[in-house]
Amino acid sequence: MFKGYAADKFYDEMFSPDGKVRPHCEPLHEKFQQIENDDFLSRKATSELYFMRQGITFNVYHDNQGSERIFPFDPVPRVIPADEWELIEAGLTQRITALNLFLNDIYHDQEILKDGVIPRFYIEDAKSFRKEFRGVDVPKDIYIQICGSDLIRGGDGTYYVLEDNARCPSGASYLLENRNALKRAFPALFDSLGVRPVDSYPRDLVNMLNYISPRREGESVCVLLTPGCFNSAYFEHCYLARQMGIEIVEGRDLVVVDKFVYMRTTKGLVRVDVIYRRIDDDFIDPVVFRKDSVLGVPGLMNAYMAGNVALANAVGTGIADDKVIYYFVPKMIEYYLGEKPILPNVPTFLPSEEKDMEYVMKNLPELVVKAANESGGYGMLMGPTASKEEIETFRGLIKADPRNYIAQPVISLSTSPTWCDGAMEGRHIDLRPYIINGETVKIVPGGLTRVALKRGSLVVNSSQGGGSKDTWVLK
């Protein structure tokens, strides 16, 4: 199976540079060696059929046949040994704790700005900073209840945090369904390897929702708020709601009366206490935010500010997601916790700092440039592969609005053996673990491993040719 596999010059998850299998991957490697090619292909097809039958598909737009495709799934799992996972868990726990203290601070007393750790204008000029919510208390002082931080590994295997998705991170259903698909198609792989289960995720999620409920007595009613069935993540919304046993609602199912939120049911109105919202701030309440939004609930912010309903995540967490603020996360960790960051950031340059601007301008063709508020691989410049024109366009953009950009050296992501048209080849991967921040911080052992299926590509986003793998954390 792995004949002719070359780890190239990157950090490979299964093979060390001398071509030997890394010890923690040996049992898995051994099992794959025993699978015949034909058997492998038919099992791979089984896993694809599983996704198709489950309806875990996305629509191909502009195709009036309404054809549906599955997100490519690679059956070779990515394996993380126990000691590495311990480090990741500790690092992410530290990070979410600091991010949460930061949000509570800037939406209240703003000590971190007063102490000059973060220059004030970075916060106040940020589009995602919701000034109107300064002074509003949120249940249990938790802002980011669900975080999906993206981790990558550099050439020496060091884990870096690439970004923190603190708004509505998606993909957790793939974490769960990739495992189910792999178990169905390759049950023998799991024998006695000590793979930690991931199925506690929905339970952790619903426990957290109940924990942040403002209701003092009786059972809380939690719901998941979706933009609706045309949203590309709708499958995930349904899936998670079902796994948690809570209602999935659209904006039109909810109504606000006297600063309380109710849902319309066949038995009349029922009060709602906690909303796991999968709609961005901008669309959540047309009275306060975008007036043209038909997805949200008019008056929801009134109920929220009155403390009658909890939102996960809270309003205004986008500021923690801002790529410029990302630069300051290690400083937050030191400021709020007095600790050294366990997981480092990718080295980052801020063009709005004079010294950095000079460096960025000089080295643009070697750097990756990202817009502060974009995600999904949009608004990005990959210096080494970009054309001269693209580089010049970004040079102009950065000069015109330095606050809106960051620049980073290219980190060449680790590779993992991936089935590509008849052979195993190394493909670049990242890792998105899902952090639930409630009574305690819980991180389900695993995450979504995304893989760039194109040879040499570093872009793992599903919208741009990415696939995914099951992620194994070993006992």
Add this chain to the structure above:
Amino acid sequence: MLSRVANTLYWMMRYVERADNLARLIDVNEQLLLDFESLDSQRLSGFWLPIILSTGDESAFSELYDEASSDNVISFLTEDTRNPNSIFSCISLARENARTIRDQLSDELWEEINALYLFAKSDEALKLLEDDPPQFYDIVRRSSMTVLGISASTTARDAVWDFKTLGRYIERADKTTRFLDISTYFPKGATGIDLSSPGVLHWSAILSSCGAMGAFRATGLEINARTVMEFLIYSPDFPRSVRYCISKINATLHRISGASHGTFSTEAERETGKMLASLSFGDPADVLEIGLHNFLDEIQATLNKIAEEVFATYVLLPESIDEIPESNAPSKVSSQARTKQPLQQQQKA
């Protein structure tokens, strides 16, 4: 349960039931035709046209096709997605409804509905329609039945079940009346249909379409217009008779509202109760008096009315609400909120 979810469950089941009934109808009639190999195209048209007329979709049909030939009628009812009531359309709509409320369905139930949809979209389905139509209709029918079976064995008997049951029996009662109504449009006189024995083959076909042949035989009666009509309208225990369906709708509506039997708390319950009484205590002679077609038309209109009342009571809720209702009884509201939930594809009476 969310009002929107109730509405979606109800329609999901209606579409599954509709696809199943259409598959039965076409399959039975195709088989029947084999007995009349010598029919010319005009006579064939006399054979298929009643089926289109009974569905109430004749204007949609004549917009799309020139002639009621076998091929045209069959593809209009089967794979033509321009017809919102074709088998393909019903399967897509059932699946689209299912998709929006996936969280309410068991995995097995979703998988079966999705598998039926994937089958209908596949090249295999088109090839079967070409080479072996009975096999195609058999797959649709079996899959619909599997959906019902899985639903029955994996759904808690709560509101989810009740709204699914409503959808199923309202659709089924409607379809049984439409099967019977085909006889209204039979060509009169010696059209070649009476060749073997007068009308019997047609009435047999209607019984078979309803899967009622065995149950009917058990009554020991002869097959003719009167006996078949009586059986499919008045039988108290055959699960596709109109009366049986109405009694299920009646019981389900009472379960939903909690109103005791013999009383009503909503318009839907009142209409259903009235119809059940007239079927339970009525006389088949009533049918002959006003004519079968008119009788069936009235039932279809009442079924549509029941469906609209259910919608008004449980799905529509006021746009703005001044008071929080304390009681469990849903309040009926005026029509200004009717835009919130689209009424789906009800067929004309």
